[in-house]
Amino acid sequence: METTHFVTGATGFVGSALVLRLLAEQGNTIVCGARAKDRDQARIRVESALREAARLAGRELEAGELARVSPVVFDLAGGLATTVDRAPVHAMWHVAAAQRTEEQYRAELARTNVTGTQTAFEVARAAGARRFCFVSDASSALVATEGAVAFERACDPLAVTEPYHRSKLEAEQWLLAQRGGPRLAIFRCVTPVGHSKTGEAFARRGLDRFAHELRLLRDLMTDQHMGSFLAHRAVNLRANGQAFFHALPVDLLADAMARIEASGSESSIFHVANATPPRVELVFRRLFFAMGWCAPNFNVAEKHFTTLDEHLDKAWARYHGAYARPLEIAQPATLAALGGAIEHGIVTASTMGEPRPSIVQAGAD
Ligand SMILES: NC(=O)c1ccc[n+]([C@@H]2O[C@H](COP(=O)([O-])OP(=O)(O)OC[C@H]3O[C@@H](n4cnc5c(N)ncnc54)[C@H](OP(=O)(O)O)[C@@H]3O)[C@@H](O)[C@H]2O)c1
Numbered sequence: 001m002e003t004t005h006f007v008t009g010a011t012g013f014v015g016s017a018l019v020l021r022l023l024a025e026q027g028n029t030i031v032c033g034a035r036a037k038d039r040d041q042a043r044i045r046v047e048s049a050l051r052e053a054a055r056l057a058g059r060e061l062e063a064g065e066l067a068r069v070s071p072v073v074f075d076l077a078g079g080l081a082t083t084v085d086r087a088p089v090h091a092m093w094h095v096a097a098a099q100r101t102e103e104q105y106r107a108e109l110a111r112t113n114v115t116g117t118q119t120a121f122e123v124a125r126a127a128g129a130r131r132f133c134f135v136s137d138a139s140s141a142l143v144a145t146e147g148a149v150a151f152e153r154a155c156d157p158l159a160v161t162e163p164y165h166r167s168k169l170e171a172e173q174w175l176l177a178q179r180g181g182p183r184l185a186i187f188r189c190v191t192p193v194g195h196s197k198t199g200e201a202f203a204r205r206g207l208d209r210f211a212h213e214l215r216l217l218r219d220l221m222t223d224q225h226m227g228s229f230l231a232h233r234a235v236n237l238r239a240n241g242q243a244f245f246h247a248l249p250v251d252l253l254a255d256a257m258a259r260i261e262a263s264g265s266e267s268s269i270f271h272v273a274n275a276t277p278p279r280v281e282l283v284f285r286r287l288f289f290a291m292g293w294c295a296p297n298f299n300v301a302e303k304h305f306t307t308l309d310e311h312l313d314k315a316w317a318r319y320h321g322a323y324a325r326p327l328e329i330a331q332p333a334t335l336a337a338l339g340g341a342i343e344h345g346i347v348t349a350s351t352m353g354e355p356r357p358s359i360v361q362a363g364a365d
Helices: 013-023 039-056 103-126 138-144 163-177 206-223 250-263 280-290 307-314 332-338 348-352
Strands: 003-008 028-034 069-073 091-094 131-137 183-189 191-193 247-249 269-272
Touching (some): 013 028, 013 039, 163 183, 269 332
Parallel strands (some): 028 069, 091 131
8 A cells, every 4th residue: 555755855865864754664655845936846856866875875776766756845944845646644744944044044044844844734734644743952951851861751942042043943943842743753963974785975964064074174284384283183073072973874863763764653852863872973983084183172262262263163152062062862652662772883984075984983993
């Protein structure tokens, strides 16, 4: 029997990986929401994103997979495509979100991530969806956490000032207050990094974006004839080196979410996280080593930050809160639904955009 899923944000890093994962089940057809002026453009954008996602997985997109994809125009900020011609939808996966962290985007973040989620929920309800799967952010829960462990339960958005995290938690809060309509599954995901097989990443998000800044800085320094300066002078970063580096390859995130949804678990909040995360210090040491630089310093007083330090640290700013303390992520509902923990070494070479076989095992040095 054919089962229809609706995925928003299908042109993004997580969304495209999720669509590929859902397509792995032969009976699934996927309605893919994409920002576009019309359906033809939506088709081109979705197809190109899925081809790229398949390439990251080290393969090609098959014609049989594409035939089970139905793109629709979907914009959270202005009129939605409310007609889902493949209804009833089994599950609506709301992945799309704005991810700017700066204060000047507060209103846009509220519109896209909070009001947009409310509208997406109404679309799901109208399409007869049984489940509304909301992709949220574990960093938001970590930032809102007061103790040393983030639990799979509601967080108070007022505990967070940073506008992106606040918007994700406000969307969660609104969804948790709904009665009737599709059953809720909130997936609080850790930072998605490169594919577990190839190590390659799709978008300049998360650690990949930071690694991109590192490469730009390396190129700039080469242009300025600064040679191997950073091989001798460590930069300062705002983070706790002993914090856990909460990240997972994007395909493992997608796989875990699909399996949790299919498990029929009655829980509403799931933390999709690596059970054996490495420490921030280790991951950064590897990243900087790959650039030919010495390891960065952590926990350095503000007065010692130079312009160079500030430049690099800005690219890392959205993670300051999450990596300020060595926080653990509790996963009882996730473990029960999956029947075990997700464990994976982080492929740091992936974050450099240069796939290499060297896999850094979690916790290894
Ligand atoms: N990256 C992280 O570190 C991280 C960590 C945990 C959770 N998450 C969550 O994971 C989800 C996906 O993140 P990602 O890393 O895959 O980001 P991404 O690659 O930037 O993808 C974002 C997706 O959302 C779509 N989108 C943005 N604004 C939209 C709007 N107004 N209307 C319709 N679609 C819109 C984008 O469409 P366009 O192609 O048109 O731009 C894109 O498809 C988000 O909900 C995010 O909060 C991310």
